[in-house]
Amino acid sequence: MFADENRNVRPAEIQEDVSREDIVSAFRQAMVGHFRSHIPGTNINESTLLASDYLNHFHELVMLLEALSSEPQGFTDDLLSWRPLTYEEHFSQSGFRDKNLAIAAYRRAPPKIRARFDEAVARLHGEALTLVASVGAALMDRDKDLDKTCNKAAAQLRVLIEEANAIANGEIASERGDSDIGGQAAIDALFGNR
Template identity: 35%
Template sequence: MNDTVDGLAPDEQAAFSEWQQKVAGANISQSTLLATDYLNHFNEIVMLLELVADMPDMLEECKAWAPKSYQDHFRDSTFRDKDLAVEAYNHVPVRFRRPFEDTVEQMNGLVFQALERLEDAVSLDDPEMVRIRAHAASRGIQRLIDVASSIIHGSDKAMDQAQIDEILSL
């Protein structure tokens, strides 16, 4: 007999319920214990990639962007409830945490792949290719940001491999 509720054992459910109360009133989802503020880290690179389409010299600024873990993002942020967000992450149920972390990993990979492809287009002095690749990269990352956002708000679905492959075929 399986005594789990939402995939959590009874003792895990009690701890999760306690954390749901702790984040009440904070800008952290009570459903998942995740905060959308983390996505600002990826919104930054999307904005920079969009600038590359018209200003290829912005590629250097894009290359300065680096992945940042969820907890490191909050440790370095001015987010009002940053300490709560850092600690709550340790209590995010696996059914949300796994697809969230997978999606973050996919976003990081897409950023680096996009930067390589953009660097190739810039080195070929092909402004149209730069524009096409910059737009494709920003749209692809934005699609993954949307997936991450839905996970933060309670979906436990990440993209399947075919959807990821489609995005990665910039």
């Protein structure tokens, strides 16, 4: 019976004038809907499709800097071996319950939001590496102001982490110029005005 029904359908009736872009858009919407249906109960934001848990990687660096200021001998090797991980590397190596979903959702995140998040993370990576190098140099020089250097580095990272976290949680408008609060906070932190 089913075979008979299929014989009555002609390929010309199935095919419509649909552009490739329309098909891609429909597929993207279906995938986003699919991810959102699995997101409740996870730490993945339903509108951005990003998991702020990724930023724990940078929170660990902040904690290292804070611990290093009081106990340099115990944490120097950990600090000097720290390296930034990409979003996918972090979740691949983590014990995050929904890591495969987090990676798949990240790949399907709205392009403008993901671009802003990736830019914020790139700033975090660059600043983190710069700060690790400067704190490492202070350790080698046995800088008397190590505590101040570590606290300033931690404060600078916190500002950038907050900016990336706001993007991941959909708290910052997706277009530049809508809000420059994070940029001013970063400048204030660099000059110790936070």
